[in-house]
Amino acid sequence: MTERVGILAVGQTKYCPNRADVSEEELAYEAIKQVLEATGLTLSDIDSAVTCSQDFWDGRTISSMNIQHVVGAHLSHEDKVTEDGINAVYCAMGQILSGHQDIVLVVAHTKESQAEKSLIENAAFDPALMRQLGLDFTSAAAMQAKRYMYKYGITSEQCAKVAVKNRANAKNNPLAQEPMDITIEDVLSSKMLSSPIRLLDAKPTSDGACAMILAPEAKAKKITRKPVWILGASNCYETHYLGDRDLADCDALTKAAQKAYSMAGIKNPLRQIDVAEISEEYTYQELLWMEGLGFCNRGEAGKLIDRGVTKMGGKLPVNPSGGVLSGNPTGVAGMTRVAEAVLQLRGEGSDRQVEGAQVALAHGVTGICGQLQAVMILGNS
Amino acid sequence: MAKASSKKKAEEKKPEYIHVTFNRPRQYSWSTGRYLGHFYAEAKENKRIVGNRCPKCKDIWLPPTPVCPKCKVDMGWDWAELPQTGEVYQYTYLVMPLWDPHYGEKWANPYPSAIILLDNGVFYRHRLEETDKDKLRAGIRVQAVWKEDYEERGHGMADILYFKTIDEQEAKRCLQ
Numbered sequence: 001m002t003e004r005v006g007i008l009a010v011g012q013t014k015y016c017p018n019r020a021d022v023s024e025e026e027l028a029y030e031a032i033k034q035v036l037e038a039t040g041l042t043l044s045d046i047d048s049a050v051t052c053s054q055d056f057w058d059g060r061t062i063s064s065m066n067i068q069h070v071v072g073a074h075l076s077h078e079d080k081v082t083e084d085g086i087n088a089v090y091c092a093m094g095q096i097l098s099g100h101q102d103i104v105l106v107v108a109h110t111k112e113s114q115a116e117k118s119l120i121e122n123a124a125f126d127p128a129l130m131r132q133l134g135l136d137f138t139s140a141a142a143m144q145a146k147r148y149m150y151k152y153g154i155t156s157e158q159c160a161k162v163a164v165k166n167r168a169n170a171k172n173n174p175l176a177q178e179p180m181d182i183t184i185e186d187v188l189s190s191k192m193l194s195s196p197i198r199l200l201d202a203k204p205t206s207d208g209a210c211a212m213i214l215a216p217e218a219k220a221k222k223i224t225r226k227p228v229w230i231l232g233a234s235n236c237y238e239t240h241y242l243g244d245r246d247l248a249d250c251d252a253l254t255k256a257a258q259k260a261y262s263m264a265g266i267k268n269p270l271r272q273i274d275v276a277e278i279s280e281e282y283t284y285q286e287l288l289w290m291e292g293l294g295f296c297n298r299g300e301a302g303k304l305i306d307r308g309v310t311k312m313g314g315k316l317p318v319n320p321s322g323g324v325l326s327g328n329p330t331g332v333a334g335m336t337r338v339a340e341a342v343l344q345l346r347g348e349g350s351d352r353q354v355e356g357a358q359v360a361l362a363h364g365v366t367g368i369c370g371q372l373q374a375v376m377i378l379g380n381s
Numbered sequence: 382m383a384k385a386s387s388k389k390k391a392e393e394k395k396p397e398y399i400h401v402t403f404n405r406p407r408q409y410s411w412s413t414g415r416y417l418g419h420f421y422a423e424a425k426e427n428k429r430i431v432g433n434r435c436p437k438c439k440d441i442w443l444p445p446t447p448v449c450p451k452c453k454v455d456m457g458w459d460w461a462e463l464p465q466t467g468e469v470y471q472y473t474y475l476v477m478p479l480w481d482p483h484y485g486e487k488w489a490n491p492y493p494s495a496i497i498l499l500d501n502g503v504f505y506r507h508r509l510e511e512t513d514k515d516k517l518r519a520g521i522r523v524q525a526v527w528k529e530d531y532e533e534r535g536h537g538m539a540d541i542l543y544f545k546t547i548d549e550q551e552a553k554r555c556l557q
Binding site: 019020025027042043056059069070114123127 | 410414
């Protein structure tokens with residue numbers, strides 16, 4: 001990139017199973033207030049807002065109307081992204097690089113508790129040819145998990161290790177929804193949702209919001225002493241219809257990662273990246289996405305978790321925050337990964353800090369079996 | 382004979398459009414949160430319409446909001462009771478049957494939906510009792526009519542049944 005875009009501040013609500021005490025607007029505002037306080041900016045200083053929310057989850061057409069006041073979008077610029085907040089960060093970056101906007105507020109919110117998760121996920125499938133199969137994201141993910149485990153010999157124990165690691169990491173994150181002391185046995189004996197995915201293999205229902213402020217380099221340096229730079233970013237879609245791609249591989253993620261790496265000058269991701277925050281809605285996904293991100297060859301991520309490469313203190317800690325498994329809402333989860341990467345690079349990870357982190361990876365995913373993949377590389381120097 | 386057969390042929394060629402139909406509704410349950418929740422509570426407990434006041438421009442917003450849209454500052458927690466009388470600012474006369482999305486019942490039609498300018502200059506939006514469109518004009522003075530039974534209240538704006546026309550003399554003047 002010719003010019004750099006900085007992230008000036010990040011804010012997150014605590015993630016909870018049901019925030020019945022607040023409206024969506026108030027939830028988003030909790031996160032927005034944090035970034036305004038951290039930067040000393042007011043909503044009048046914001047040139048543009050990029051929001052992320054989904055009409056089906058909010059139960060209204062044009063879900064961003066919900067939060068218009070709290071993003072300062074009265075007689076002002078606002079765009080909505082409806083996939084994941086990480087894509088909204090990407091759009092904000094583009095607005096700044098275009099020269100059209102300077103200070104951009106990015107906000108993602110979802111209250112999963114207010115709607116029927118399975119029905120909304122089912123509505124993501126083709127109305128004529130897929131919805132009638134009664135699939136939701138979990139039952140579709142079960143097919144992907146089975147195919148992946150069969151093709152590469154990944155075991156249920158290796159998947160369970162992801163839950164054990166991430167739920168334990170969540171104990172160091174005061175914002176995490178469900179930190180837990182669990183064993184592989186606990187995961188393997190938890191309630192079966194859709195074979196082979198069990199309750200502790202899946203993320204819980206979650207409410208929450210995440211906010212950020214972005215600005216071009218010169219402004220970023222004026223406003224904060226510790227800006228974090230977006231070094232590379234990309235996303236990639238793959239086919240919707242199950243069966244048209246091998247679910248055991250994730251070519252879209254490989255492509256997205258390669259493009260982000262080439263922008264950021266990353267040739268050996270395992271060596272050059274200090275910490276990774278990966279969107280794993282199910283345990284097998286952390287392993288599969290690590291392969292797509294090129295941290296190992298295809299089918300070899302099970303060995304990485306066996307060898308402890310991805311635990312805290314390992315060569316590449318993955319999800320020090322506890323990950324999506326410990327509870328983040330869909331649509332917010334990928335942006336939460338960016339926020340956590342920023343905290344790591346600012347040295348503000350407190351008990352979950354990876355010492356000396358200089359380059360971090362954030363990954364987001366939207367849709368059925370990882371149909372849309374987004375990768376962002378961030379650095380602090 | 383030839384003519385009749387070509388007509389029949391044309392009928393046969395009429396394309397058939399196929400539709401995929403879904404009838405399963407999706408359920409939602411929205412939290413009002415603190416601000417709208419206070420508006421709901423005042424309606425149920427005290428039959429009051431309340432808005433919140435901006436600390437900077439002192440404008441009152443209805444529905445209440447955490448941030449003043451104009452000044453873009455935090456609203457704090459400053460409430461104002463609004464008058465229950467005002468005038469019809471504009472209205473639209475609804476003749477298409479529509480479902481009440483909350484209760485699944487069809488509203489009796491026709492009826493007017495109106496923007497009402499309350500006597501303190503704040504706008505509110507509600508239905509009008511008057512269904513005779515010859516008796517409707519912008520400028521007619523109206524007043525809120527509440528559900529009297531406490532147990533039936535608790536549904537926010539629906540705790541007011543409608544706004545009824547008051548001051549018939551003035552109404553007549555408006556209509557002239």
